[in-house]
């Protein structure tokens with residue numbers, strides 16, 4: 001669809017950035033249980049958005065609503081420039097969805113699954129075969145294509161799932177936990193595939209339990225907890241929201257160390273390591289002011305490192321210690 005139909009907003013550089021997905025006041029309850037308590041989202045076209053949240057937070061519910069599989073109780077929702085309530089059919093034509101649980105039919109082969117999707121998208125026989133062959137090739141499934149999908153590994157099934165989603169060349173795709181259960185190599189392969197889609201201009205709405213995944217892929221991240229978006233921003237912005245960041249200065253000269261401790265206020269001293277920690281949000285402004293203090297006092301540190309909390313810290317702080325998958329923690333960068 002022409003992008004001119006999409007609602008636009010202004011970026012800071014003054015260029016219009018079309019909105020691929022927007023939600024205002026999205027609400028959903030299952031019976032008595034309120035799952036989404038009026039959430040707002042705006043996802044620019046061509047970007048990757050990650051929705052994070054503990055088990056049961058409502059991520060899949062949000063994906064199902066925005067991809068027309070279930071209806072919201074309230075909210076002004078637009079996807080691909082179409083009003084979700086007024087024209088779900090047009091939304092369906094613009095999107096692809098890879099659900100949390102596989103849509104692959106295990107009884108038929110990978111190739112047959114692809115051709116079935118091509119049929120559903122009303123592609124001609126020839127076009128269907130062409131698209132299926134191209135995607136099987138791209139997802140490294142040519143060798144497995146003639147085998148029943150039930151014999152595929154988890155990673156192959158996930159790749160086939162995504163390949164099936166792409167048959168209709170959607171400009172907006174929803175990926176509900178695309179890499180859950182994949183080994184690190186398969187996960188990295190999936191990330192490369194997703195990055196490839198984004199470089200083709202596709203908008204990706206992703207949910208994930210892996211904070212590292214959001215950090216790697218997403219332009220913006222929202223954290224869902226207790227039915228509300230409790231934080232939204234880039235990975236770096238989210239990390240700066242919670243305390244724990246600091247600038248660390250290490251010295252080899254005890255005199256320089258003492259002078260720095262005098263000059264800088266509110267430092268935590270480590271006399272043995274000759275290092276000083278200064279609480280900081282890690283922003284350029286704060287870093288500059290520390291360097292200015294040192295410069296004006298004629299002190300030079302031997303090493304300066306900036307420590308920001310990682311997304312795991314953010315997740316725990318914002319979701320009240322909600323479930324985090326058993327993943328090795330990253331070292332602070």
Ligand SMILES: Nc1ncnc2c1ncn2[C@@H]1O[C@H](COP(=O)(O)OP(=O)(O)OP(=O)(O)O)[C@@H](O)[C@H]1O
Pocket residue numbers: 030035053054055056057058059060061062100
């Ligand atoms: N069809 C349904 N009927 C009743 N309750 C439901 C239904 N689907 C989901 N729920 C409830 O809504 C809440 C949100 O579920 P949802 O599947 O959206 O969470 P999620 O964030 O995707 O969780 P996970 O990380 O485990 O996939 C949960 O409490 C769940 O039990």
Ligand SMILES: [Mg+2]
Pocket residue numbers: 059060061100176
């Ligand atoms: Mg889910």
